[in-house]
Amino acid sequence: MQEMCINTIFMQKELRQTTILKLITTKSVGRQDEIVEFLEKKGFSVTQSSVSRDLDELGVIKVNGLYSMPSKPKSAISFGLSGMQTAGDNLIVIKCEAGMASAVCVRIDNTPIKEIVGTIAGEDTIFIAINDKEAQQAVMQTIWEIFEK
Amino acid sequence: MQEMCINTIFMQKELRQTTILKLITTKSVGRQDEIVEFLEKKGFSVTQSSVSRDLDELGVIKVNGLYSMPSKPKSAISFGLSGMQTAGDNLIVIKCEAGMASAVCVRIDNTPIKEIVGTIAGEDTIFIAINDKEAQQAVMQTIWEIFEK
DNA sequence: ATAGTTTATGCAGGAAATGTGCATAAACAC
DNA sequence: GTGTTTATGCACATTTCCTGCATAAACTAT
Numbered sequence: 001m002q003e004m005c006i007n008t009i010f011m012q013k014e015l016r017q018t019t020i021l022k023l024i025t026t027k028s029v030g031r032q033d034e035i036v037e038f039l040e041k042k043g044f045s046v047t048q049s050s051v052s053r054d055l056d057e058l059g060v061i062k063v064n065g066l067y068s069m070p071s072k073p074k075s076a077i078s079f080g081l082s083g084m085q086t087a088g089d090n091l092i093v094i095k096c097e098a099g100m101a102s103a104v105c106v107r108i109d110n111t112p113i114k115e116i117v118g119t120i121a122g123e124d125t126i127f128i129a130i131n132d133k134e135a136q137q138a139v140m141q142t143i144w145e146i147f148e149k
Numbered sequence: 150m151q152e153m154c155i156n157t158i159f160m161q162k163e164l165r166q167t168t169i170l171k172l173i174t175t176k177s178v179g180r181q182d183e184i185v186e187f188l189e190k191k192g193f194s195v196t197q198s199s200v201s202r203d204l205d206e207l208g209v210i211k212v213n214g215l216y217s218m219p220s221k222p223k224s225a226i227s228f229g230l231s232g233m234q235t236a237g238d239n240l241i242v243i244k245c246e247a248g249m250a251s252a253v254c255v256r257i258d259n260t261p262i263k264e265i266v267g268t269i270a271g272e273d274t275i276f277i278a279i280n281d282k283e284a285q286q287a288v289m290q291t292i293w294e295i296f297e298k
Numbered sequence: 299a300t301a302g303t304t305t306a307t308g309c310a311g312g313a314a315a316t317g318t319g320c321a322t323a324a325a326c327a328c
Numbered sequence: 329g330t331g332t333t334t335a336t337g338c339a340c341a342t343t344t345c346c347t348g349c350a351t352a353a354a355c356t357a358t
Contacts, residue, residue, distance in 0.1 A: 088237065088239070089237055090236045090237030090239065090240055091236075091240070105271075117234050117236040118242035118244060118274040118276065119274060120274050127269070129240050129242045130236055131235075131236055131237065
């Protein structure tokens with residue numbers, strides 16, 4: 001039997017990963033142990049194993065001995081797409097350079113992405129409707145891939 | 150303790166639902182008991198409870214005492230509206246013929262539907278925001294009615 | 299190459315989500 | 329009303345997900 005979590009609250013994975021992301025983008029972190037230590041100070045109970053998996057899931061990479069998020073592909077930005085965020089579980093909001101939203105949206109619409117329920121483009125913003133969190137993740141991934149090449 | 154499934158293979162839900170769909174579109178079925186019976190002949194082990202839930206998940210409805218998949222009203226399609234879906238509990242996404250979204254949206258906006266929080270029309274897509282699942286159902290129903298007449 | 303450090307992973311156990319039948323409530327038909 | 333049909337609260341089983349432990353693998357510095 002294990003007693004790993006006897007005194008802790010569960011379903012903290014997502015919050016923990018967000019915290020890790022905030023940490024590595026804010027401070028210079030070079031070892032997973034530091035992350036563990038930081039998280040413990042924040043009240044999380046976690047081991048190096050989980051941090052390792054978290055970093056993997058987040059897509060964090062190590063450059064010059066420091067953890068960091070890979071930056072958005074330049075080609076996407078130069079095409080007109082400047083940022084992508086979620087809003088709840090059923091929306092993706094894409095920001096574009098002024099006037100470029102339609103063009104970006106056409107390119108998305110021309111790619112068959114089954115999870116997309118619908119898209120609407122304004123002047124510099126696109127809304128994409130999807131059914132759930134998993135679809136949201138998948139679609140965001142796919143969209144980056146469209147503009148990466 | 151239950152022994153419901155001791156001799157059966159699990160993870161048959163999806164296949165079972167596909168079978169149900171095939172059944173109700175092929176033959177005339179008016180009672181869930183008939184579906185249960187049919188499934189048992191096909192080798193599934195299932196009760197009326199599960200069939201009820203399956204029908205719900207599939208979106209099957211009963212018209213004239215027979216189960217069937219809801220189809221789009223012809224008049225709506227001819228007006229420019231070609232499909233309607235949900236995305237989560239707070240969005241309805243309407244697909245229209247190319248360029249028809251504004252026209253369809255105007256017609257919706259001109260109908261007072263109190264549950265609608267807001268609408269946006271693109272080229273061939275409309276987003277409608279609502280507050281909850283019940284409103285979602287009610288609004289979709291109302292919109293179909295607008296275009297049915 | 300070796301030793302020390304850091305990270306990844308197979309495994310097992312526990313938790314959460316999902317699927318199901320039973321019993322019965324609710325809805326419907328007459 | 330009665331009888332039939334459908335929906336649902338509950339309990340239990342299964343599956344999937346999450347986690348720590350132990351340790352293998354990878355890396356670093358000497």
